[in-house]
Amino acid sequence: MAEASTATWEGATALELAQALALPCVVVHDRVSSTMDIANTVAADRAPAGTLILADAQEAGRGRAGRRWESRAGAGIWMTLIERPNDMEALDVLSLRAGLRAARVLDRFAPDAVSLKWPNDLYLPGGKLGGILVETRWRGNRPEWTAIGIGINVRFARFPGAAALGQDVSRREVLAELLPAIRAAAAARGHLTAAELAEFASRDMAFGRTCREPLDGRVAGVATDGALLVDTPWGERRVLNGSLVLAEEGT
Amino acid sequence: MIDLRYVKKLIEMLDGSSVDSVEISTDKGMKIRISKTPQHRGAVQIPTPVQVPALMPPAAGRLTPADGAVVIPDAEAPRIEPPKSNLLEVKSPMVGTYYAQAEPGSKPYVTVGTRIAKRQVLCIIEAMKIMNEIESEFDGVVKEVCVQDAHPVEYGQVLFRIDPNG
Numbered sequence: 001m002a003e004a005s006t007a008t009w010e011g012a013t014a015l016e017l018a019q020a021l022a023l024p025c026v027v028v029h030d031r032v033s034s035t036m037d038i039a040n041t042v043a044a045d046r047a048p049a050g051t052l053i054l055a056d057a058q059e060a061g062r063g064r065a066g067r068r069w070e071s072r073a074g075a076g077i078w079m080t081l082i083e084r085p086n087d088m089e090a091l092d093v094l095s096l097r098a099g100l101r102a103a104r105v106l107d108r109f110a111p112d113a114v115s116l117k118w119p120n121d122l123y124l125p126g127g128k129l130g131g132i133l134v135e136t137r138w139r140g141n142r143p144e145w146t147a148i149g150i151g152i153n154v155r156f157a158r159f160p161g162a163a164a165l166g167q168d169v170s171r172r173e174v175l176a177e178l179l180p181a182i183r184a185a186a187a188a189r190g191h192l193t194a195a196e197l198a199e200f201a202s203r204d205m206a207f208g209r210t211c212r213e214p215l216d217g218r219v220a221g222v223a224t225d226g227a228l229l230v231d232t233p234w235g236e237r238r239v240l241n242g243s244l245v246l247a248e249e250g251t
Numbered sequence: 252m253i254d255l256r257y258v259k260k261l262i263e264m265l266d267g268s269s270v271d272s273v274e275i276s277t278d279k280g281m282k283i284r285i286s287k288t289p290q291h292r293g294a295v296q297i298p299t300p301v302q303v304p305a306l307m308p309p310a311a312g313r314l315t316p317a318d319g320a321v322v323i324p325d326a327e328a329p330r331i332e333p334p335k336s337n338l339l340e341v342k343s344p345m346v347g348t349y350y351a352q353a354e355p356g357s358k359p360y361v362t363v364g365t366r367i368a369k370r371q372v373l374c375i376i377e378a379m380k381i382m383n384e385i386e387s388e389f390d391g392v393v394k395e396v397c398v399q400d401a402h403p404v405e406y407g408q409v410l411f412r413i414d415p416n417g
Contacts, residue, residue, distance in 0.1 A: 040384075044370065095380040119380035134381045137372075140388055141344045146381075226379050241348050241377050 392417025
């Protein structure tokens with residue numbers, strides 16, 4: 001199923017993308033406020049798990065706590081994937097798990113190894129490559145749907161502190177590999193495995209560095225339930241919410 | 252408003268002393284109690300291990316509390332109360348941080364007096380890096396908003412009281 005629309009993405013219609021990516025539904029827009037907004041609307045209208053919202057440009061792409069995400073036309077992949085999870089432990093770590101799977105895929109296209117920063121950022125040595133924002137809609141005590149928003153600077157990123165995969169990298173090829181990886185992350189069960197923790201540690205750009213937020217201390221890694229671990233003068237602390245700000249970062 | 256530097260200083264002083272706990276009340280009704288021994292007193296429960304940032308609003312980001320440090324603003328502490336007659340309760344399905352609006356500076360989803368419809372989003376609870384939008388399961392009018400913006404909530408804590416006949 002694909003929403004009737006004249007919009008195309010990299011020359012492909014929604015129907016062509018749905019077939020190529022083996023997805024039940026794809027919605028394509030030239031320009032939207034945020035793919036997260038569209039996702040919540042179509043999910044409320046009973047869009048199936050695996051529905052993909054894709055836009056060439058976002059006018060109000062957003063990150064955690066309403067931070068703006070630059071999303072220019074043709075520059076990157078701005079998408080939201082709708083899933084309907086039922087494993088609460090897996091939901092706890094979905095943001096981290098999606099980041100891990102995305103990093104593996106992006107390694108194949110990036111000039112350098114992709115690193116991760118708790119909870120939801122992807123980095124190259126030159127700057128921020130992308131981010132993941134997970135929103136879940138609850139009815140009573142159960143989640144109705146989860147919207148996994150992903151922004152990746154594929155071809156260019158013309159703002160300070162950002163990096164892209166490369167001018168010649170195909171957005172279509174990245175999307176074709178990214179989608180199955182994110183769907184696999186959403187289908188995984190339980191908290192992070194020992195192998196996933198080891199992989200996160202190998203990609204963790206903050207490990208061992210001094211942080212100012214969410215606590216003053218030294219980053220000691222990530223726990224199996226996704227909590228950030230921070231060494232402080234009073235011992236190791238677990239942090240479940242908030243942003244990680246390193247001492248050398250301005251904000 | 253509490254001066255967080257003052258609280259931090261208190262924590263540091265207590266940490267280096269043989270005193271177990273201190274409690275200070277101000278003439279503006281604010282009470283600060285800091286204890287080295289973790290205790291479950293008042294309305295705030297401390298999970299084990301201590302989830303420090305979840306005990307503070309985001310503005311407290313740089314605070315470095317010692318074990319058992321608790322800030323209890325008397326007028327703001329979440330309270331788990333018995334249901335009030337005829338009002339329907341919306342409870343938190345998780346432990347997390349309550350946000351009244353989609354992003355800082357924007358309009359709250361609902362306030363007291365807002366008429367709401369079934370499936371309408373009432374608030375966000377951030378938990379484990381996921382923004383959880385909490386829907387209403389019924390139509391009605393918001394009679395009570397039981398939590399302050401950017402404050403921690405417990406599983407099962409009442410967030411709103413709704414009058415279905417309002």
